[in-house]
Each structure stands twice: as C-alpha cells, then as structure tokens.
Amino acid sequence: MNILVDHPRPHVRRITLNRPDSMNAFTLDLLAEFTDAVTEANRDRDCRALVVTGAGRGFCAGVDLKTPGFEPFLDDRDPIEGRTEWGEFVTAALMSVRNSSLPVIAAVNGIAVGGGLSLALLADIRVAGASARFADAYIRNGLSGCELGTSFLLPASSATVGRWS
16 A cells, blocks of 8 residues: 555544655555545545655655656657656646645655655645655756646745744
C-alpha cells in the first residue's frame, strides 16, 4: 500500500504517503491511491478535517526520478504527448488537495522537495516538525515548466504567514 488512511481523532482522517524507502516519492500508483483517498475523505460526512503526512523520515521527495511509473503514458505514443499527460495526471492528484471541501493540514516531517513542497503549499495549513526541510528543486533538474504551481503557491503562502482574519 502506497497510502495509509487512518482516523487519529474523531472527525479527522489522516492520509500517510507510505513509501519511506524513497522518502515517499510520487509514483503513478501512489498518486492514484492518494487521489482516491482524498476523494473518499470528501465524501465522508463524518470527516471534518484531512491531515496529509509522510511515513518515515520524510514528507515527500516529489516525483520518483528512478521509478516514476509513467510508462503507461509513453507506451506507443508520442513522447511529448505522453509526458504532457503525465504532468496533467500529477497536477490533478495534487489539485485534489486544493479542491477539497475539507480543511487540509500538511504535517511536514523531514524533507518536502519539488512536488512534495507543492503538496505542502496546496494544503490550507502547514505544520512543520523540527526535522522539516523545504526545497524547490525543479530548476536544478531543468523542469522549470513543470513546477506544479510552486511559483504561484510559494509567494501566496508566504504572504499570509502570521496573518489571521
């Protein structure tokens, strides 16, 4: 199981990314399970808040660059179209957080890099443990056009730090 779902408190559902050996890096299977878990939480009338966290010593290292699992998007296809659809699939999975009807809390433990940073920024509230580290690694990998909204989310999130209405 790439995703663990539990109920640590009444009315609270926790989704844990469960690939600790890869710092919970995104794969096709993990993202599909994650989207399903968020959708299920939104349908649960008893659920009033959603917590997203990572298993082990990291929140999320972004897309798994060793085994991303995007082969179904590339098989017998134009590679540009396939990679575009892969990007849309990843974006849709993360946008399930943004579009959630529930308040979403990112409980960040360890690293949140690339897509992991984007996932944390998409949450309504971010709680960072002492081990939390954040990095925007897209440009270092030559992926400036595939940054999952971080260039928008980071300034928008930091502009609201310390402000309560």
